[in-house]
Amino acid sequence: xxxxxxxxxxxxxxxxxxxxxxxxxxxxxxxxxxxxxxxxxxxxxxxxxxxxxxxxxxxxxxxxxxxxxxxxxxxxxxxxxx
Numbered sequence: 001x002x003x004x005x006x007x008x009x010x011x012x013x014x015x016x017x018x019x020x021x022x023x024x025x026x027x028x029x030x031x032x033x034x035x036x037x038x039x040x041x042x043x044x045x046x047x048x049x050x051x052x053x054x055x056x057x058x059x060x061x062x063x064x065x066x067x068x069x070x071x072x073x074x075x076x077x078x079x080x081x082x
Contacts, residue, residue: 009037017041019071022049034062042066 016033020026022044034040034057042057044050047068057064 009035012037014038015041017043019043022046022053027053030057030064031060034060034064039063043071044068045070 011033014037016030016038018026018030018033018040021030021040021042026044027049030040030042030053040057040062042050042053042064044053044066045068047066050066050068054064054066
């Protein structure tokens with residue numbers, strides 16, 4: 001019989017992008033998604049809280065990356081992804 005640890009997490013293999021996720025509700029959503037197995041992109045206007053959330057996800061065994069800037073400004077997004 002499989003235990004909880006043996007079963008695939010429901011969001012395994014999925015990627016979630018959460019804007020405004022450096023604090024508050026966004027942060028909680030990131031931690032919940034990562035706990036369910038999703039790889040998470042953490043976006044916030046401020047780099048420091050985004051990096052703190054990224055560290056929390058990784059410390060819990062999840063996979064994430066942080067991207068500081070506005071999703072409304074293409075130059076912010078391009079600076080992270082070429």
